[in-house]
Amino acid sequence: MSRPTDLYSEFGYYVHQVVVLVDKRGDAMFRRELGISLRQFTLLRLFDVGPEVPSQQLIAERLGIAKSAVSRQIDIARQRGWIQVEVSAQSRRQHTLTLTDVGKQLLTDAKALIAQSEQQGFGDLPRADVEATIRTLKALYGALTDPAQSTPTIGS
Template structure:
């Protein structure tokens, strides 16, 4: 793939991040629809809840995924209807709901993780581990700087 010419490295980086993110999203959407019959957004919500010990509230799930609370709420409603998740009133704050996975939700996440590993192993490019670590450091620094810059005041 030829990278279009941009005025500087920052613009090129922005373009490549967006392009890779879009390709990953499309691939993930196709994978989880085919393997599990659910959307990528649904799988991500289930995965975040699965990865956290104990119940989470909807806002925490939204924050961890960088999605709106409304988007996460729709995914939670779908998961509850499918028997993958439960929603209960938070014990410490009656105005807040907490979400937990059912056994079926946990099993679906395990199947999705396995499908992702199989698909990833077949389609990921060979990358030098040092390059991967450098990329993670750069993206972590950018995430921290941009999150701070755009944090609510």
């Protein structure tokens, strides 16, 4: 019988391995099919997930990169005609980002590609297993992002 810490370590190991594989495969798929990286798709996707226009801070958090590196991703998107960058009406130090028609079409194409790959990616996993995994990951996410929760320690 395994100890509880072994169980949680194994869980963490497999979550990490799945994330790495999904990122690698997603990046390869986007590069092959659309000529963009997974990170570039994620940037475009931020324009489609909420009412607010993505800020540099939000982009940094969602892409998992330093705020200073965000400007490079914004420049790439601007140069390729995916987004328009304008000085904010509220502050000259801030910029407003807007998805262009080219960016909207690329995002539509990318989302269709994601939907197709998700069908293949889950293979024959029973729907109940996928739903249970989602519930578990949501609960874990909630526990890790709730400041009232104590910080979990590895191996204790």
